[in-house]
Amino acid sequence: MFNKIMIPTDGSDPSTAAALEGIAFAADNKSEVIGVYVAPxxxxPVYVEIIPPTYPIxxxxxxxxxxxxxxxxxPMKEAAEKAGVKFSSMILFSNTAGSAIADAATEQACDLIFMGSHGRSGLGQLLxxxxxxxxxxxxxxPVLVHHMKKKK
Structure with missing residues (x-):
């Protein structure tokens, strides 16, 4: 049903868990997966006229x-290899992760985006x-939103 699934992750434990569920979903559907990480x-630095030597270029x-x-x-790559799922990855740079993910999914001709609803806690969860x-x-x-089961 789905040929190519995009699975974004932020690297947190809950996000990784959701991504691994996405790999299992892709294996069940015999789909290809594109793993995505969006970095800011x-x-x-705007507070000084020159870049401090300790600030990375x-x-x-x-x-x-x-x-x-x-x-x-x-972890997604390893899970995909074990499940026999074709896997590729992308590192994107954007301050608007949602837009970057949506645009990349369209550009890569994905049929589905599989993502967790909350990858972090506190303010990160809100973001x-x-x-x-x-x-x-x-x-x-289509976007499939995976909700983690709460631990009892």
């Missing part, structure tokens, strides 16, 4: 975020919830 865009930031993203996507809401509002393709 590089921000130049844009290339260092880019390399670090790509490394972090690959670490976050690794990721808003990412899910943004994706739901922007996408013209």
């Amino acid at each position: 865009e590089y921000q130049y 844009e290339e260092e930031y880019d390399a670090l975020m790509r490394k972090v993203g690959m670490e976050y996507l690794q 990721l919830g808003s990412v899910t809401t943004k994706v739901l509002n922007l996408c013209q393709i």
Whole structure:
């Protein structure tokens, strides 16, 4: 039914758990998976006229975020290999993660986006919830929102 499924993650435990459920869903549907991590865009310090020597340059930031993203996507890659699911990954840079996910899913001709509703706790939970809401509002393709079962 679904040929290509996009599964975003923020690297948190609940987000990773939802992503692994997405891999299982993809295996059941014999679908290909594209794992996605959206990193914030590089921000130049605005409080000084020159960049402090301890502040990372844009290339260092880019390399670090790509490394972090690959670490976050690794559990998905391993699960996909075990399940026999074709897997590829993308690291995106955007301050509007919801828009980046929706745009990437369209550009990659995905049939479905599978994502958790809350990947973090506290304020992060609110922010990721808003990412899910943004994706739901922007996408013209189906979005399957995975809700984690509460531990008793």
